[in-house]
Amino acid sequence: GENVEQHPSTLSVQEGDSAVIKCTYSDSASNYFPWYKQELGKRPQLIIDIRSNVGEKKDQRIAVTLNKTAKHFSLHITETQPEDSAVYFCAASRADQAGTALIFGKGTTLSVSS
Amino acid sequence: DSGVTQTPKHLITATGQRVTLRCSPRSGDLSVYWYQQSLDQGLQFLIQYYNGEERAKGNILERFSAQQFPDLHSELNLSSLELGDSALYFCASSVVVGGEQFFGPGTRLTVL
Numbered sequence: 236g237e238n239v240e241q242h243p244s245t246l247s248v249q250e251g252d253s254a255v256i257k258c259t260y261s262d263s264a265s266n267y268f269p270w271y272k273q274e275l276g277k278r279p280q281l282i283i284d285i286r287s288n289v290g291e292k293k294d295q296r297i298a299v300t301l302n303k304t305a306k307h308f309s310l311h312i313t314e315t316q317p318e319d320s321a322v323y324f325c326a327a328s329r330a331d332q333a334g335t336a337l338i339f340g341k342g343t344t345l346s347v348s349s
Numbered sequence: 350d351s352g353v354t355q356t357p358k359h360l361i362t363a364t365g366q367r368v369t370l371r372c373s374p375r376s377g378d379l380s381v382y383w384y385q386q387s388l389d390q391g392l393q394f395l396i397q398y399y400n401g402e403e404r405a406k407g408n409i410l411e412r413f414s415a416q417q418f419p420d421l422h423s424e425l426n427l428s429s430l431e432l433g434d435s436a437l438y439f440c441a442s443s444v445v446v447g448g449e450q451f452f453g454p455g456t457r458l459t460v461l
């Protein structure tokens with residue numbers, strides 16, 4: 236089955252710096268890669284996603300890149316703000332199959348200090 | 350607010366007991382997923398239903414079962430509870446299989 240590795244587990248940056256979180260996946264058939272942000276005690280919220288027919292996607296200060304050959308994808312947050320502090324999860328799934336579980340990485344705790 | 354509702358918010362029970370967690374998907378969403386989040390295991394997929402039928406199973410214990418009803422709400426039944434079952438249980442829904450999943454607020458289960 237699919238296995239998703241996520242690094243680093245914790246990341247501390249200064250406000251205004253960039254943050255990068257990296258994930259690798261094992262199943263070459265995976266084709267949908269969402270990123271979720273989870274604040275303490277709250278539900279995971281989708282912040283950006285990418286499908287395997289696209290190499291990069293941007294949404295304001297957030298971007299995701301995908302390298303299908305190397306089977307890794309990354310989240311880039313620019314001009315970080317204190318409200319970006321949260322746990323970020325990457326996930327992978329085979330979104331064209333009948334059953335499409337999200338397989339999550341272990342999460343990255345991002346701390347942005349002002 | 351994602352539109353996915355879960356009840357109850359908190360549940361405290363004893364080992365050996367049985368509980369039922371309830372989830373109502375967003376209006377129009379046919380697919381429901383259950384996930385377990387614990388400190389040491391992260392977010393783990395348990396089971397998926399689509400329009401009343403089971404579609405995929407993850408690391409779901411035999412003591413756990415689920416179903417999706419004709420009105421599309423879903424219930425997750427946990428029996429013979431153990432201390433290690435204490436976790437946050439999330440339900441998510443999507444319009445189609447493989448679509449963006451929207452998570453509910455979760456049910457925090459504490460087994461004493």
